[in-house]
Amino acid sequence: MAEAIHDIEIRNLYKIFGPNAAAYVDSVKNGMTKEELKAKHNHVLGLDDINLTIPAGKIQVVMGLSGSGKSTLIRHINRLIDPTAGELLFEGKDVVKMSESELREFRRQKTGMVFQKFALFPHRTVLENTTYGLSIRGVSRREADERARRWISRVGLDGFEESYPNQLSGGMQQRVGLARALTNDAEILLMDEAFSALDPLIRTDMQSVLLDLQSELKKTIVFITHDLDEALRLGERIAILRDGRIIQQGTGEQIVLRPKDDYIASFVRDVRRGHVITVRTIMRKGAQAESPVTLPATTLLEEAARAMTNAEVSRANIVNRDGQHIGMITLSKCVAEMIAPDDTEEVDPETEVA
Amino acid sequence: MDLIEFPAMGRSDLRELRIAIDGAFREFTRAYGETLENIFHPIQILLVFIENLLIDSPWILVLAALAGLVWALGRSLKIVAGTVLALLAIGYFGMWEDTMRTIAMVAVCTLIAVVIGIPTGILMARSDRSNATITPILDMMQTMPSFVYLIPVVMIFGLGKVPGVIAVVIYAVPPIIRLTNLGIRQVPADVLEAAEAFGSSARQKLMDVQLPLALPTIMAGVNQTIMMSLAMVVVASMIGVRGLGQPVLQAINNQYFTLGVMNGLAIVAIAIIFDRATQAYGKRLQKHLEAVHG
The missing domain is CATH 3.10.580.10 (CBS-domain)
Incomplete structure (x- = not known):
């Protein structure tokens, strides 16, 4: 079992969307705002000077409303999106500078990912979905099947190995997504609004599944959500993102007790504080x-x-x-x-x- | 200034232009015709082999083999029964040999179209530039009256089977290219992203995700290609392709109504057989996409 021992360090990360992004990094570093960049150069500022240390073996929640850049941020960790500037360190290596093949190895060995819309392979059975990560890195079919079956059973999908994703409910599909990511047995688990598409009861249920697994696995989990209750329930650390900037980070308690600005205060006002x-x-x-x-x-x-x-x-x-x-x-x-x-x-x- | 009459190029200039181009092409044919014929000779061998196999084998075996093939594709007894009945009728009315020639022709043309079409479609799906370049060529291939490109083909290869195959393939290959391209481009972005996130290489993405998900669409392209090559068989008979097209052509020239209709119906019958079998196969490929859970 790969227990997480390495922090993920994100340093001065910028992402500008547009054909000529690199040219405007310096202007943004010198204080050009998102609005100015949009108005003057028609480029979109996705992430603005992100500095974040994601502690090994903990659940780090990144919370923000839609458009805040949270999904962009998580895609930088396995470089599904390339940053415009900045570095992202893991095991002393800068993911941003990795070559194509190094990056592929990093993704295969060190990360697993769960997606908001599940993104299962519709033409593969539950078992074949779950073995995907292992099969592309050349693990033998028998070993892959065996490991996958263990995780399928662990997320409570015994007996559904030969079903196709379309035959399952949303909650069950996301269990497959979770099993697929866990079978990779990687240190880092990236969860992009993994439970947002599920209805409230199933969502709570899945949160329990995750917490239960984590108490045993101790992976480094990056969990994206727009839901404060979910953030407080899961997050050992929470970072709040707005307009591509981290405006506050800390434990849930710190954020509820001492919201840094009115924006966050308005967020946490309805929280069950006693909880x-x-x-x-x-x-x-x-x-x-x-x-x-x-x-x-x-x-x-x-x-x-x-x-x-x-x-x-x-x-x-x-x-x-x-x-x-x-x-x-x-x-x-x-x-x-x-x-x-x-x-x-x-x-x-x-x-x-x- | 005269606005009624279009200021066309002079009649003699135009004639010289035509002569120049035709002359150059004839030169080209003379210089490279034989080389090209040699290159395409394997097609002739393959076609003759399949033709002979279908014609020289006992008809009952051929019938059983075709019925078996249709069963393997469609897994439908109804389609198999229709196939057997249609082929029996065709044989009874004396069109067995011509039908076998046509089936051989269509099989070879479809095979070549698949071999050319799928890689081309993949290329178009992966590069927007090749997509932009190839699309107008496909448009031209599909809209250019087929008789027009028979001319250069015949000039190079003369009359016979190979020019027939080439003409049919030019006519029938665009749909499979287009639908392969479309099928790959339609693979949902989030599924591709997932493949990427797990560290797939480009080849793994293509083989494990894109092609399997595009397969039903690609099969629709194969189906279209088969239909179009069947339609082209009649036209190809004008350049010496034997089969069901030839009696039709003969019937047109001599106003033999019954001969024309009978051979026409035979073409229709095998078209329907191919169509139903490949469509049923395409549908079977999509089984997993049927939403069972509401």
Whole structure:
């Protein structure tokens, strides 16, 4: 099993769409905006100075609305799209500078990809779809079949090996897409709005499948989505993209608690905050409470409120992973944080989240 | 100035131009005719071989083989039954030999058209420039009255089977080229992107994804090519191709109504057989595309 040990480092990445893109990189670097570039030169600025370190073995979500450049960004990681400038480092190599054959090897050995519209091969059965990555790199049919069957079974498609994609529902098709990407057994898993085309119940279901797999596989997953709930559920780290720029990155909690600007604030306003924020973030550090309730630091506010209410107390002590006391929380503070903030609220910068 | 009469090139200039071009072409024919004939000689051998095979074998075996072929393509008993009945009728009315010659001719022409057409179609699909270059040539091949390009073919090869094959192939190859091109270009971009993302080489993309997905469209092209070569068989009889076309030509010249209709109907019968069999095959290729899940 290829467990991920290498970060993906994206440095000063620019993408300009248009016939004469290279000529305008310097202008953009010197501050020309997307609008000016469009108006003056009729070129489109796709990605604007992207710097992002995608940690090995973690789920990195890139979130943005349509047109924000998120699908463009993920296609740079396996270079389905060539950047106009910048570098993309993996295992100390710049993917941008790879030759045709190096790139092919990189794609075959190091990446798997899942697509929004599934993009299965309609003329191949589920099994043949799943073995595709292995077959093009010359793995023997028997070994490929065996490995593929394992993944087909792992995503819950036992018995459908000989079906054609068109005979399956959307959710099942995307399971095939996932199995196809996983069979490659690569460190990097690229997921381009992989669950966006599925209906809400199936989507939640697939998210669980992914989280479940990841807890065991520890791949470096880049997950693109326009859905904040999905981003918060899956993302160990989240980057928010707008007009081709990363406008904020951090954990879900950091983004919900401290949206960097009004745009992000408007995004996170409707989030179920009690479902995202942990007690660690808002506890009174060091303080001790007279309470029978003791909660781990990673408890979500909703759960904390429920625990205190059930015990009919208004305070609870917080302990860290080793069981040491680190602070306390009140029910009222807990509830206040769960309710959408009045925008003036300041969070104590001391309570930096890990 | 006279606006009614078009200011055409002088009559004598025009005549000289024609003589010059015809002369040059005749020179060319004299110089290279034999070389070209040698190059195309294998076609003659192949055609004669298939013809003899069909004519000299016991008719019952040929009938069984054709029925078997139709079954292999279409997997439909109805089409097989129709084929057998039609061929029995053709034999009964004394057209067996001519029909076999025509089938041999069509088989060879289709084979050549496929061998030329599919690679050309692939080339057009992969390069927009070759697409832009070849498309007008195909337009010309399809709209130029077929009698016109019979002239240079006959000048080079004389009368006979080979010029007939060449004329038929020129007439019948455009659809398979066009539909191969179209079929490959119609492969969904997201599926191609997936192949790319998994690290396929250009050849792997072509063989594993593009051609298989284009195959039903390519088969429609093969079907068109067969139909057009059958239609051209009558015209090709004018330059000495034997088969069902010759009695038709004879019937036209002598106003033999029944002879014309009978041979015409025989052409129709084998056209329908080929058409149904190849279409059924094309449909079978698309089985996996039928949406079973709603």
